Amino acid sequence: MHSVGGFSGGTVATRGRRAGGSKVDQAYLALKRAIVSGKLAPETPIDKNEWCAVFEVSRLSITTAINRLAFEGLVVVEPQRGSYVARIHLEDVRQWMLMRRALEVEVVGNCAAEMSDDAIAALGQNLAYQKTAITSGDLEGFHELDTRFHRQMTESPGLARVGEVLDPIRTHLERVRRTLLPEPGRPQGTLREHEAIFRAIAARKPDQAKAEMANHLDRVSRELQSFVARHPGFFEE
Template sequence: MDSVGGFSGGTAAARGRRTAGSKVDQAYLALKRAIVSGALAPDTPIDKNEWCVRFDVSRLSITTAINRLAFEGLVVVEPQRGSYVAKIHLEDVRQWMLMRRALEIEVVGVCAASMSDDAIAALGQNLAYQKAAIASGDLEGFHELDTRFHRQMTEGLNLARMGEVLDPIRTHLERVRRTLLPEPGRPEGTFREHEAIFGAIAARKPEQAKGEMADHLDRVWRELHSFVARHPGFFDETDPRE
């Protein structure tokens, strides 16, 4: 009887730990989405009590979630000041964009040379959806289609290993992309560049496709610098290694 009771108690305890862990994960993911999407701007204090109430978890659980985000560089934790959203490190962004540029230019060249007709048609369908999203003012939908458009290139070529490298880089750049998304004319400009990239792929012109992709990614860097000049408080221009 005792052993049954002990087993039952152990099961309940394990279930409780899983539930607590699940809530920590929920809080972590919600905080991360809020930071990456820009809903929580850089330097915004994170009110632990507010998040405890929102997710019905202990202060320790919220602290655990915040520490995970601090490890990822999205949150800064300082004694006496508390926890707040980290600024975006421009040097990190520069390096991630450099890596993305080098890889995606090569990928798009291979797309133009050897992507299947069906995969190219799927890219064209994505473009049609992008156009509809812009027409309806659906920025979130457009952002998702933009991300998908680039991912379809590696998937269409069955470049799984390349995708494994590019996906984390894109994740690191997500805050920048979402920060720039509402800028006037940005979705329309991005769509035109996607059209040019698609046109070069469909025409089977690798060098032209590479050039269009380079122009597309270089514009992001130029627009970022313009945005930084107008919103210096969003960014940390020091080298994070110093």
């Protein structure tokens, strides 16, 4: 069994095969998932020989996958140093967070005014699952439910186009969210903020819902700045 970046290469390969596609695609998706999830931290070298062994492909295939990630800004390739995970660009993150805040604050106000009772009930069910995930220590499950909670707000036909704009922004921010999630107390704080957002939507109070969403996203920005100060090697301006 090979170990890639501190986790099981066999597991990565199995997930890649389930995803289908060519072996180059499988390696690309597995590497991308490991980077975005934080399993491969910024500055981590990417050992081509290990990945070749995991996916039973040539170095050319792994190089192709790495080049795709380099094009997306997730990997840096240097002639004398080799390939390694790129640091997170703070200025990009600030702009993505600005766009996300502007859109999601307006979205939640719309939800408080127009969301169907069934959709509101589904949001409440999601919150119940979030509580269970926290109680059981399932950070991965909580992260998925957190993402789903926000996405549920743009699933009505009237907000479908907004959702199409928000989805890639959320993807860009995924590395940051995954990096911050294990911070002590963060899941519990996130849940409390989600509950406040939900109560405002359920009470049909658009202004309050917008204020709660702004508070929620602003806290993420504050925590990011605090994290950057403690871990400067993860980021670059």
